[in-house]
Amino acid sequence: MSLALEIARRAGALDYETFDPQAIKWAKQAMADMVGCALLGANTDTTTMAIEAGAFPAGDCLVLGRQMRLGKLEAAFVNGTSGHALDYDDTSKSLSGHPTVIIVPGLLALAEELGSSGRDFVDAYIVGVETATRIARGVNFHHYEKGWHPTATLGIFGAIAAAARMMRLPDEQLANALCIGASLASGVKANFGTPVKPMHAGLAARNGLFAALLAQQGFEAAPEALEGRQGFLDVFNGAGNYDADKMLTGWGRPLDLLEPGISIKKYPCVxxxxxxxxxxxxxxxxxxxxxxxxxxxxxxxxxxxxxxxxxxxxxxxxxxxxxxxxxxxxxxxxxxxxxxxxxxxxxxxxxxxxxxxxxxxxxxxxxxxxxxxxxxxxxxxxxxxxxAAPLGRGPEVPLPESMLATKFMDCAGRSVTRQGAQTVFDMLMALESLPSMRDLTAEIKAGTLN
CATH class of the missing domain: 3.30.1330.120 (2-methylcitrate dehydratase PrpD)
Structure with a gap:
């Protein structure tokens, strides 16, 4: 059995009904944090240049913080770029990067198209985080220290798994999508400190969704594109510098969201x-x-x-x-x-x-x-x-929810009315009860200033 299919079967076996309520709480906080960061970054020069360079046609999926709708791939790219534009979004210890900014943008665009519920959104997000971080455990920290930007190069697999979950793709199609993603992953740390770094996030969000959509259509990749000769692991890490077994053990026991967990930033910098x-x-x-x-x-x-x-x-x-x-x-x-x-x-x-x-x-x-x-x-x-550890560094020193709310209002208030920002934050904190994600994006758009 290929490594991609082994991973896909583990992702497919994850069950929302068994998720620890604390994991659901962390998922909602991380997603709220990312939406706030995207609303903050919506009108930066970085995001504006990305939109203008792309000259994207109008579509049905919301660009957060702007009175604009684009196609789902384009919206995923722009929202991923804006979400990382100011480097204020969450990080993952396992990933050595920023998982939520890669997973949420494509998932949000897809959820708008499908009319997915908030519960489905939370479920897909948790599956995406678990997939990206389990793969990361097999390649880090060599991958990170070699110069790859794991937010993009590993996060893309989380975006793929999340989209596949929401699309209800069978394990075989998810495995194929992961192998497609092996050729869409990119991002080098030499570009840190430039607009290219947030663009890494936008491209990974877009390409993760694209890989899942291609797999749904029957677009085929090599089944061993991860572990095969000149595959992802050989090329990105090199022989002897990864451990595929570490990618396959311990899924959901506990979820990576709980141990070692997501870190939410208190300061707007690396x-x-x-x-x-x-x-x-x-x-x-x-x-x-x-x-x-x-x-x-x-x-x-x-x-x-x-x-x-x-x-x-x-x-x-x-x-x-x-x-x-x-x-x-x-x-x-x-x-x-x-x-x-x-x-x-x-x-x-x-x-x-x-x-x-x-x-x-x-x-x-x-x-x-x-x-x-x-x-x-x-x-x-x-x-x-x-x-010993900065406040917000995972579950052991969590950022209090009151501070998360203050951060969200500060960020979102740059592009959304205060009343609108409060309503959106409250919806995100109760996301698993939301009938349709279209309700959330409609509320964001209604409160958007520009």
Missing amino acids: YSVHGAIDAGIALHGSIVPSDIEGVLVRMHPRRLLPHVLNPATSALNAKFSLSYAVARALVNGAVTLDHFEDEALHDPDVVHIMNLVQMKPLDDRSNDYGAEVCVTLKDGSTLTEAV
């Missing part, structure tokens, strides 16, 4: 720097920025990759700059959306401290997202703050 931000904010009240002589940040070496080592030179690449994020935390005691506007990069106190930041790896290699910030003052004294 998740690798959130622990250091928390530590910097904790130090803020004890220092005067002008007294700072030096700053040392220590994190897991996996977090100290090229895209976080660079200083901030643009509003977009500032989201990946560890030195900028820590400087902001120390100076302002907060890191907000406004801090990633172009004019904010020239704050003299922030620029001064950003140039003082040094980075070294933590000795404790087990603490993947922990961070330590040590500030040396001009009088020679030092202040140190260590954070």
Whole structure:
């Protein structure tokens, strides 16, 4: 039996009736977070350029945050791009990427076309997350460290499985769709800090849906396109750098949504720097920025990759700059959306401290997202703050729902009326009871400002 069919049978065996209620709760929170991020990113230059370059014809599926409807593939692409445009959407420990922004856009477009219920939507989303993260367990962290962007290269398989679930494709067609997806997966981390990174999400969302639709039509791929010679695993990871058995064990016991879980961002920047931000904010009240002589940040070496080592030179690449994020935390005691506007990069106190930041790896290699910030003052004294895990880092330190609601309103309020945003958030929090996903998109469109 091919690896794709083994995966498809495990995905097909997942049963909504057996899902832990906490997994359903996490699914709703993650999806609400992603919708809020898409409403925030709807009118960014990144999204606007993607729409204008595509010159897409009108269709039936809503573009979140705009008075525009496109075809389902085009809507999936645009909503995936806007959802990741500001790098504020959730992340997955197993995936080492952003699962929800890949899965929801295609699923939403498909649900509009089919008139699917909220329960079906939640079910398909959970299946998609489980599929993407189980595949990821067999290739990470080599896949991530090699330079692939797992949000796109692995997330696409979650988008495929979610769409196939909603379309009620048999296991054999899902397996074929996964093999089609092996040739549609793409995304390299060299493009982090540019509009191409959010485009990765848009393309993966679009291509995941496309692969499922092709399989439904009988479009055939090689059955062993994942594990075969020169297949996905050989090409993307290389022989000896993956473990197919890890992809096949433990499905749903527990669901990946619960262990290790989804992480919801508190700050609008790359998740690798959130622990250091928390530590910097904790130090803020004890220092005067002008007294700072030096700053040392220590994190897991996996977090100290090229895209976080660079200083901030643009509003977009500032989201990946560890030195900028820590400087902001120390100076302002907060890191907000406004801090990633172009004019904010020239704050003299922030620029001064950003140039003082040094980075070294933590000795404790087990603490993947922990961070330590040590500030040396001009009088020679030092202040140190260590954070084991940033708030929002999965179920063990969950972001309180009140903070999620505040984040959603802040994000959605950039393109939807406040009343409309509140109604949409309430619908998302009760999504499994929604008769039709068309009700949700209609409410979003009714409240959209532009």
